[in-house]
Amino acid sequence: MTLSTIPSRLPPEASRTGISSGLRGMASESPVSLILWLALALGAAWILPGLVSWALLDATWVAEDRSGCDPSGACWAFIVNRLPQFGFGFFPPQERWRAAVALAWPVVALAIALGPAFRGRSGLVAGALAAYPVGATLVLWGEPLGLPGVGTAQWGGMTMTVYVGTVAFVLAFPVGLVLALGRRSSLPALRVLSTVFIEVWRGLPLIAVLFISVVMVPFLLPPGTELPRLALALVGITLYTSSYLAEVFRGGLQSLGKGQAEAAAALGFTYWTAQGYILIPQAIRAVIPGILNTVVALFKDTTYVLVVGLFDFLNIVNAAVADPHWLGLANEGYIFVGIVYWSFCFLLSRVSARIEWDMARGAAREART
Amino acid sequence: MTAAAINVVGLSKWFGDFLALDDIALTVPRGCSTVLCGPSGSGKSTLLRCLNGLESWEEGEVVMSGRPVGHRPRDLVALRRRVGMVFQDFNLFPHLDALSNVALPPRVNLGLARAEAEAEAEMLLAQVGLADFARKYPAQLSGGQKQRVAIARALAMQPEVLLFDEPTSALDPESIGEVLDVMISLADAGRTMVVVTHEMGFARRVCHEVVFMCAGRVAECCPPERFFAEPETERARAFLAQVQY
Incomplete structure (x- = not known):
C-alpha cells in the first residue's frame, strides 16, 4: 500500500450513519431502548387517531357561530372568524394593512436571515430591525405620515405582541451593551451605578416592573404630560430586558482573553474604538445563543402587558373565548395560541442556529476563495 | 546629535510590595536592535510592556525620541501609535x-x-x-x-520602534525559523527593535546590544560578542550555560 491511498480510506462499515444503518442498529439496541420505543409507539397509537379526527376530520372551518359547528370535532370556524382581531387587535378594518406591515416587518427580517445568503444580508436585517421602533410606531400611529390616526388603545393582538417584543429588544440592545461595559469599567462610580441598575431591574418580577412604569413613572413626569400606557409599559420592558442582555453581553466580554484588549491597545486603539471594532463584535458572536434565548423569553413575557390593560395576542384570544356566541371553545383558542407562540419561538431558534452555522462556515468559505 | 529612540531613566515598578523593576536605565539607539534576556521572573517582559504603556510604573521616566511619556490615557494612545508590539501568543x-x-x-x-x-x-x-x-x-x-x-x-x-515579547516561545521548532527570518530581515533593514527572547542565536547574529536582566535589575548591558564570549557576572554565565545547553 502506498502512502497516497491512506487519506481515501473510509471508516469501518458499522460506524457510518444513515437510515439503513440506523434501522439495522435498532436490532442491536439495548432492551431499555426497545421498551421506550414500544411505549412511544403505543402512546401515539392511543392519542393520534382521536386527535386527528377531532382536529382535522370532524372539524368545522366555516360557521356563523357556535351552533354551526359539528360538536364532535374542533370548531376552527371560531379562529377563522376572529383571525383579523387576533392578528390586528381593534385596528379599524380599512387601516389593517398598517398593522399587517408592523406585524410582518420583523418576521420578514427573520425570514431574510434564514434565507439564502447574499452580500449585505446581515446589514439589511440589522438595519430593518434598528429602524423598527420608529418606523413601526409611525406606521401604526399614522398621524405624522398623514394617515388617519389610530390610538394605542386600538392596537392589539399579534401586532401588539410582535411590536412590544421587537421594540423592547431593539431598544434594550444598545442599553444592555452600555450597561455591560459600565459594569466592567475601571471607574468605580460607573461600575457601581451599572451594577445597581442591572440588579434592580433583574431582581424584580416583570409584572412589578410594569406596574412601576405605568403607575409611578407618570409621577416623575412634569404635570400635564400624558403618555400612552403602551409607551410606559415599553419603557419598563426595555429596562427589564436590557438588564438581562447586559449580563449576556458581559459574559461574552468576559470570555475574551486579556490578550485581545492588550493587542488592540498596543495598536493604538482607544477604549471606544477597541470596544467597537475588536471586543464587542467578538463578544456578541460568542453569546448569540444567549441573546436569542433572552429574545424568546422576552417574546413570551410581553403577554404581561395585560396587567396594564393592553391586549396582546394571548389576552385578546382570552377575551374572545368569553364571547357568548362562541362559548366553550377554550380548547380551540388556546391550542391556536400555543401553535402560534411555538411557531414564533421556533423561528427564533432556527435563526439562532442559522447565525451560528453561518459563522462557523464563513471562515471555511473564505478559505476557498 | 539625534535623540535615542528610547531612553529609560531610573524606572522602578512594584507589583504590590514586590519590586519588579529596580531603577532601570536603558538606551535604545535609533536603527539598533536590543535583546532583553534573563531568567524568568527577571522583569524583562514587564520592562518591555512599560515601553508601550501596557504596564504603568511608579518611579522614573520613559523618554521616546526626546519626549517623556505621560501617564494620561491620551498620552498612552499617542505612544502606542508609534511603538508596535508583537506578543508571545500572537493575539490576532x-x-x-x-x-x-x-x-x-x-x-x-x-x-x-x-x-x-x-x-x-x-x-x-x-x-x-x-x-x-x-x-x-x-x-x-x-x-x-x-x-x-x-x-x-x-x-x-x-x-518607530518594534517590541517583541518572546515572539517564538509559543512556536514549534519548524515555525521558529520562519519567524526569526522575518525578524532578521527587519533588523537588517535598520528597524529599531527591542526583543525579549531566549533565542540566543538570534541575539548573537543580529542584535547590537544584549541586556541581561536579573531580579528586576539590568545586570549586564554590552554588545553580543562580549556578552557571549566573556559574561561579567556569575548569573549570566549560569544563564548562558542553561540556554545554550
Whole structure:
C-alpha cells in the first residue's frame, strides 16, 4: 500500500450513519431502548387517531357561530372568524394593512436571515430591525405620515405582541451593551451605578416592573404630560430586558482573553474604538445563543402587558373565548395560541442556529476563495 | 546629535510590595536592535510592556525620541501609535481575516482610506511571505503564520520602534525559523527593535546590544560578542550555560 491511498480510506462499515444503518442498529439496541420505543409507539397509537379526527376530520372551518359547528370535532370556524382581531387587535378594518406591515416587518427580517445568503444580508436585517421602533410606531400611529390616526388603545393582538417584543429588544440592545461595559469599567462610580441598575431591574418580577412604569413613572413626569400606557409599559420592558442582555453581553466580554484588549491597545486603539471594532463584535458572536434565548423569553413575557390593560395576542384570544356566541371553545383558542407562540419561538431558534452555522462556515468559505 | 529612540531613566515598578523593576536605565539607539534576556521572573517582559504603556510604573521616566511619556490615557494612545508590539501568543483578531487584521488598525487609528490600507496590508503580508494567505482567518493559520501576520499588523502602523515579547516561545521548532527570518530581515533593514527572547542565536547574529536582566535589575548591558564570549557576572554565565545547553 502506498502512502497516497491512506487519506481515501473510509471508516469501518458499522460506524457510518444513515437510515439503513440506523434501522439495522435498532436490532442491536439495548432492551431499555426497545421498551421506550414500544411505549412511544403505543402512546401515539392511543392519542393520534382521536386527535386527528377531532382536529382535522370532524372539524368545522366555516360557521356563523357556535351552533354551526359539528360538536364532535374542533370548531376552527371560531379562529377563522376572529383571525383579523387576533392578528390586528381593534385596528379599524380599512387601516389593517398598517398593522399587517408592523406585524410582518420583523418576521420578514427573520425570514431574510434564514434565507439564502447574499452580500449585505446581515446589514439589511440589522438595519430593518434598528429602524423598527420608529418606523413601526409611525406606521401604526399614522398621524405624522398623514394617515388617519389610530390610538394605542386600538392596537392589539399579534401586532401588539410582535411590536412590544421587537421594540423592547431593539431598544434594550444598545442599553444592555452600555450597561455591560459600565459594569466592567475601571471607574468605580460607573461600575457601581451599572451594577445597581442591572440588579434592580433583574431582581424584580416583570409584572412589578410594569406596574412601576405605568403607575409611578407618570409621577416623575412634569404635570400635564400624558403618555400612552403602551409607551410606559415599553419603557419598563426595555429596562427589564436590557438588564438581562447586559449580563449576556458581559459574559461574552468576559470570555475574551486579556490578550485581545492588550493587542488592540498596543495598536493604538482607544477604549471606544477597541470596544467597537475588536471586543464587542467578538463578544456578541460568542453569546448569540444567549441573546436569542433572552429574545424568546422576552417574546413570551410581553403577554404581561395585560396587567396594564393592553391586549396582546394571548389576552385578546382570552377575551374572545368569553364571547357568548362562541362559548366553550377554550380548547380551540388556546391550542391556536400555543401553535402560534411555538411557531414564533421556533423561528427564533432556527435563526439562532442559522447565525451560528453561518459563522462557523464563513471562515471555511473564505478559505476557498 | 539625534535623540535615542528610547531612553529609560531610573524606572522602578512594584507589583504590590514586590519590586519588579529596580531603577532601570536603558538606551535604545535609533536603527539598533536590543535583546532583553534573563531568567524568568527577571522583569524583562514587564520592562518591555512599560515601553508601550501596557504596564504603568511608579518611579522614573520613559523618554521616546526626546519626549517623556505621560501617564494620561491620551498620552498612552499617542505612544502606542508609534511603538508596535508583537506578543508571545500572537493575539490576532479571530473575527477578522489576515488582511483585515493588518488593514484595520491603520484605517481606524491613522485614518487611512480602506483601499489604501488594504494595498499596504497586501504589501506587508507579501513582505512576511504570506501573500497567498490574505483571506485566511487566524484559526486557519499555523503558529508561525499567525506570528508573521502579527508582525505585519504591527508594521502597518508604521511604528518607530518594534517590541517583541518572546515572539517564538509559543512556536514549534519548524515555525521558529520562519519567524526569526522575518525578524532578521527587519533588523537588517535598520528597524529599531527591542526583543525579549531566549533565542540566543538570534541575539548573537543580529542584535547590537544584549541586556541581561536579573531580579528586576539590568545586570549586564554590552554588545553580543562580549556578552557571549566573556559574561561579567556569575548569573549570566549560569544563564548562558542553561540556554545554550
